[in-house]
Amino acid sequence: MAIAHVVFDIGKVLIHYDPHLAFFEILPDAAERAAFLAEVCSHEWNLEQDRGRSWEEAEAEAIARHPDRADEIRAFRTNWAKMVPYAYDDTVAILRELLAAGVDVTMLTNFASDTFREAQGIYPFLTESRGVTVSGDIRLIKPDRAIYDHHVESFGLTPGNTLFIDDSAANVEGARAAGWQAIQFVAPHQLRADLKALGLPVAA
Structure with missing residues:
Protein backbone atom coordinates (compact mmCIF):
# COMPACT_ATOMS: atom_id res chain seq x y z
CA MET A 1 0.00 0.00 0.00
CA TYR A 17 21.32 7.79 23.62
CA ASP A 18 23.87 6.10 25.87
CA PRO A 19 23.46 5.98 29.68
CA HIS A 20 27.18 5.21 30.12
CA LEU A 21 27.93 8.83 29.19
CA ALA A 22 26.38 10.07 32.44
CA PHE A 23 28.68 7.92 34.57
CA PHE A 24 32.15 8.23 33.05
CA GLU A 25 33.31 10.50 35.88
CA ILE A 26 31.23 8.91 38.64
CA LEU A 27 32.20 5.32 37.75
CA PRO A 28 35.39 5.57 35.67
CA ASP A 29 36.04 1.82 35.78
CA ALA A 30 34.31 0.37 32.71
CA ALA A 31 33.49 -2.97 34.34
CA GLU A 32 32.00 -1.35 37.44
CA ARG A 33 29.98 1.08 35.31
CA ALA A 34 28.64 -1.73 33.14
CA ALA A 35 27.66 -3.74 36.21
CA PHE A 36 25.87 -0.74 37.74
CA LEU A 37 23.86 -0.16 34.57
CA ALA A 38 23.06 -3.85 34.28
CA GLU A 39 22.11 -4.50 37.91
CA VAL A 40 21.14 -1.24 39.64
CA CYS A 41 19.86 1.31 37.10
CA SER A 42 19.23 -1.24 34.38
CA HIS A 43 17.45 -0.89 31.05
CA GLU A 44 14.45 -2.65 32.57
CA TRP A 45 14.45 -0.28 35.54
CA ASN A 46 14.60 2.75 33.26
CA LEU A 47 11.86 1.36 31.02
CA GLU A 48 9.42 1.75 33.90
CA GLN A 49 9.97 5.52 33.75
CA ASP A 50 9.16 5.28 30.03
CA ARG A 51 5.96 3.54 31.17
CA GLY A 52 5.11 6.48 33.44
CA ARG A 53 6.69 5.69 36.80
CA SER A 54 7.98 8.84 38.51
CA TRP A 55 11.68 9.33 39.14
CA GLU A 56 10.95 9.61 42.87
CA GLU A 57 9.40 6.15 42.83
CA ALA A 58 12.18 4.79 40.65
CA GLU A 59 14.93 6.13 42.87
CA ALA A 60 13.21 4.85 46.01
CA GLU A 61 12.88 1.38 44.49
CA ALA A 62 16.53 1.23 43.42
CA ILE A 63 17.83 2.66 46.70
CA ALA A 64 15.82 0.05 48.62
CA ARG A 65 17.69 -2.61 46.64
CA HIS A 66 21.08 -0.89 46.85
CA PRO A 67 21.12 1.58 49.78
CA ASP A 68 24.88 2.01 49.43
CA ARG A 69 24.47 3.37 45.86
CA ALA A 70 21.97 6.15 46.57
CA ASP A 71 24.08 9.00 45.17
CA GLU A 72 24.85 7.10 41.99
CA ILE A 73 21.19 6.13 41.54
CA ARG A 74 20.09 9.76 41.83
CA ALA A 75 22.80 10.74 39.36
CA PHE A 76 20.96 8.84 36.62
CA ARG A 77 18.27 11.53 36.44
CA THR A 78 20.50 14.43 37.46
CA ASN A 79 22.97 13.70 34.65
CA TRP A 80 20.40 12.56 32.11
CA ALA A 81 21.21 15.25 29.53
CA LYS A 82 24.71 13.79 29.18
CA MET A 83 23.11 10.61 27.81
CA VAL A 84 21.77 12.43 24.72
Whole structure:
Protein backbone atom coordinates (compact mmCIF):
# COMPACT_ATOMS: atom_id res chain seq x y z
CA MET A 1 0.00 0.00 0.00
CA ALA A 2 1.16 3.54 -0.72
CA ILE A 3 2.65 5.27 2.30
CA ALA A 4 0.68 8.28 3.52
CA HIS A 5 2.15 8.61 7.01
CA VAL A 6 5.72 8.27 8.32
CA VAL A 7 6.30 7.73 12.05
CA PHE A 8 9.76 8.18 13.54
CA ASP A 9 11.14 6.70 16.73
CA ILE A 10 13.50 9.13 18.48
CA GLY A 11 16.24 7.50 20.58
CA LYS A 12 19.03 6.06 18.39
CA VAL A 13 17.14 7.21 15.27
CA LEU A 14 17.09 11.01 15.63
CA ILE A 15 19.20 11.54 18.76
CA HIS A 16 21.99 9.50 20.29
CA TYR A 17 21.32 7.79 23.62
CA ASP A 18 23.87 6.10 25.87
CA PRO A 19 23.46 5.98 29.68
CA HIS A 20 27.18 5.21 30.12
CA LEU A 21 27.93 8.83 29.19
CA ALA A 22 26.38 10.07 32.44
CA PHE A 23 28.68 7.92 34.57
CA PHE A 24 32.15 8.23 33.05
CA GLU A 25 33.31 10.50 35.88
CA ILE A 26 31.23 8.91 38.64
CA LEU A 27 32.20 5.32 37.75
CA PRO A 28 35.39 5.57 35.67
CA ASP A 29 36.04 1.82 35.78
CA ALA A 30 34.31 0.37 32.71
CA ALA A 31 33.49 -2.97 34.34
CA GLU A 32 32.00 -1.35 37.44
CA ARG A 33 29.98 1.08 35.31
CA ALA A 34 28.64 -1.73 33.14
CA ALA A 35 27.66 -3.74 36.21
CA PHE A 36 25.87 -0.74 37.74
CA LEU A 37 23.86 -0.16 34.57
CA ALA A 38 23.06 -3.85 34.28
CA GLU A 39 22.11 -4.50 37.91
CA VAL A 40 21.14 -1.24 39.64
CA CYS A 41 19.86 1.31 37.10
CA SER A 42 19.23 -1.24 34.38
CA HIS A 43 17.45 -0.89 31.05
CA GLU A 44 14.45 -2.65 32.57
CA TRP A 45 14.45 -0.28 35.54
CA ASN A 46 14.60 2.75 33.26
CA LEU A 47 11.86 1.36 31.02
CA GLU A 48 9.42 1.75 33.90
CA GLN A 49 9.97 5.52 33.75
CA ASP A 50 9.16 5.28 30.03
CA ARG A 51 5.96 3.54 31.17
CA GLY A 52 5.11 6.48 33.44
CA ARG A 53 6.69 5.69 36.80
CA SER A 54 7.98 8.84 38.51
CA TRP A 55 11.68 9.33 39.14
CA GLU A 56 10.95 9.61 42.87
CA GLU A 57 9.40 6.15 42.83
CA ALA A 58 12.18 4.79 40.65
CA GLU A 59 14.93 6.13 42.87
CA ALA A 60 13.21 4.85 46.01
CA GLU A 61 12.88 1.38 44.49
CA ALA A 62 16.53 1.23 43.42
CA ILE A 63 17.83 2.66 46.70
CA ALA A 64 15.82 0.05 48.62
CA ARG A 65 17.69 -2.61 46.64
CA HIS A 66 21.08 -0.89 46.85
CA PRO A 67 21.12 1.58 49.78
CA ASP A 68 24.88 2.01 49.43
CA ARG A 69 24.47 3.37 45.86
CA ALA A 70 21.97 6.15 46.57
CA ASP A 71 24.08 9.00 45.17
CA GLU A 72 24.85 7.10 41.99
CA ILE A 73 21.19 6.13 41.54
CA ARG A 74 20.09 9.76 41.83
CA ALA A 75 22.80 10.74 39.36
CA PHE A 76 20.96 8.84 36.62
CA ARG A 77 18.27 11.53 36.44
CA THR A 78 20.50 14.43 37.46
CA ASN A 79 22.97 13.70 34.65
CA TRP A 80 20.40 12.56 32.11
CA ALA A 81 21.21 15.25 29.53
CA LYS A 82 24.71 13.79 29.18
CA MET A 83 23.11 10.61 27.81
CA VAL A 84 21.77 12.43 24.72
CA PRO A 85 24.84 14.37 23.54
CA TYR A 86 24.04 14.91 19.87
CA ALA A 87 21.48 14.49 17.11
CA TYR A 88 21.87 12.26 14.09
CA ASP A 89 22.00 15.19 11.69
CA ASP A 90 21.62 13.07 8.56
CA THR A 91 18.42 11.52 9.90
CA VAL A 92 17.12 14.92 10.96
CA ALA A 93 17.75 16.08 7.38
CA ILE A 94 15.59 13.21 6.10
CA LEU A 95 12.83 14.12 8.56
CA ARG A 96 12.89 17.70 7.33
CA GLU A 97 12.92 16.65 3.67
CA LEU A 98 9.75 14.63 4.24
CA LEU A 99 8.09 17.52 6.04
CA ALA A 100 9.10 19.99 3.32
CA ALA A 101 7.62 17.66 0.70
CA GLY A 102 4.28 17.63 2.52
CA VAL A 103 4.51 14.11 3.92
CA ASP A 104 2.53 13.56 7.12
CA VAL A 105 5.14 12.91 9.82
CA THR A 106 4.63 12.07 13.50
CA MET A 107 6.79 10.48 16.20
CA LEU A 108 6.26 7.56 18.57
CA THR A 109 8.75 7.11 21.38
CA ASN A 110 9.45 5.26 24.59
CA PHE A 111 10.49 8.21 26.75
CA ALA A 112 9.78 9.49 30.25
CA SER A 113 7.49 12.52 30.17
CA ASP A 114 9.85 15.00 31.81
CA THR A 115 13.03 13.96 30.04
CA PHE A 116 11.21 14.13 26.70
CA ARG A 117 10.30 17.78 27.31
CA GLU A 118 13.93 18.37 28.28
CA ALA A 119 15.00 16.74 25.02
CA GLN A 120 12.66 19.01 23.04
CA GLY A 121 14.41 22.00 24.61
CA ILE A 122 17.80 20.66 23.57
CA TYR A 123 16.68 19.52 20.10
CA PRO A 124 13.93 21.80 18.69
CA PHE A 125 13.38 19.53 15.67
CA LEU A 126 11.50 17.25 18.06
CA THR A 127 8.70 19.83 17.89
CA GLU A 128 8.55 20.03 14.08
CA SER A 129 6.39 17.00 13.21
CA ARG A 130 2.59 16.99 13.44
CA GLY A 131 2.81 15.49 16.90
CA VAL A 132 4.37 12.92 19.20
CA THR A 133 3.11 10.01 21.26
CA VAL A 134 5.28 9.78 24.38
CA SER A 135 5.00 6.50 26.26
CA GLY A 136 5.42 8.13 29.66
CA ASP A 137 2.42 10.38 29.00
CA ILE A 138 0.03 7.53 28.24
CA ARG A 139 1.59 4.72 30.32
CA LEU A 140 2.00 2.40 27.34
CA ILE A 141 5.29 1.28 25.80
CA LYS A 142 6.51 -0.26 22.57
CA PRO A 143 6.29 -2.99 21.47
CA ASP A 144 2.88 -3.41 23.15
CA ARG A 145 0.13 -3.39 20.52
CA ALA A 146 -1.84 -0.80 22.50
CA ILE A 147 0.63 2.02 21.93
CA TYR A 148 0.51 1.61 18.14
CA ASP A 149 -3.28 1.56 18.20
CA HIS A 150 -3.29 4.64 20.42
CA HIS A 151 -1.04 6.49 17.96
CA VAL A 152 -3.29 5.56 15.04
CA GLU A 153 -6.35 6.80 16.90
CA SER A 154 -4.70 9.99 18.12
CA PHE A 155 -3.45 11.07 14.70
CA GLY A 156 -6.09 9.61 12.41
CA LEU A 157 -3.73 7.25 10.61
CA THR A 158 -4.53 4.28 8.41
CA PRO A 159 -2.28 1.45 9.67
CA GLY A 160 -1.62 -0.11 6.26
CA ASN A 161 -0.55 3.27 4.86
CA THR A 162 1.72 4.05 7.81
CA LEU A 163 5.49 3.47 7.80
CA PHE A 164 7.30 3.17 11.14
CA ILE A 165 11.06 3.70 11.57
CA ASP A 166 12.70 2.31 14.72
CA ASP A 167 16.14 0.98 15.64
CA SER A 168 14.67 -1.87 17.71
CA ALA A 169 13.75 -5.07 15.87
CA ALA A 170 11.14 -5.83 18.54
CA ASN A 171 9.48 -2.45 18.05
CA VAL A 172 9.50 -2.89 14.27
CA GLU A 173 7.81 -6.26 14.66
CA GLY A 174 5.32 -4.70 17.07
CA ALA A 175 4.36 -2.15 14.43
CA ARG A 176 3.95 -4.85 11.79
CA ALA A 177 1.76 -6.85 14.14
CA ALA A 178 -0.43 -3.73 14.46
CA GLY A 179 -0.84 -3.65 10.67
CA TRP A 180 1.77 -0.99 9.92
CA GLN A 181 4.59 -1.09 7.43
CA ALA A 182 7.95 -0.79 9.21
CA ILE A 183 11.68 -0.69 8.64
CA GLN A 184 14.53 -1.08 11.10
CA PHE A 185 16.89 1.89 11.30
CA VAL A 186 20.56 0.98 11.03
CA ALA A 187 22.12 4.13 9.53
CA PRO A 188 20.93 7.34 7.86
CA HIS A 189 22.22 6.40 4.41
CA GLN A 190 20.36 3.09 4.56
CA LEU A 191 17.19 4.83 5.73
CA ARG A 192 17.42 7.23 2.81
CA ALA A 193 17.78 4.33 0.38
CA ASP A 194 14.88 2.45 1.99
CA LEU A 195 12.58 5.46 1.82
CA LYS A 196 13.55 6.18 -1.76
CA ALA A 197 12.79 2.56 -2.70
CA LEU A 198 9.35 2.93 -1.12
CA GLY A 199 8.61 5.95 -3.29
CA LEU A 200 8.96 8.62 -0.64
CA PRO A 201 10.23 12.08 -1.68
CA VAL A 202 13.81 12.08 -0.41
CA ALA A 203 16.96 12.82 -2.39
CA ALA A 204 19.06 9.85 -3.49
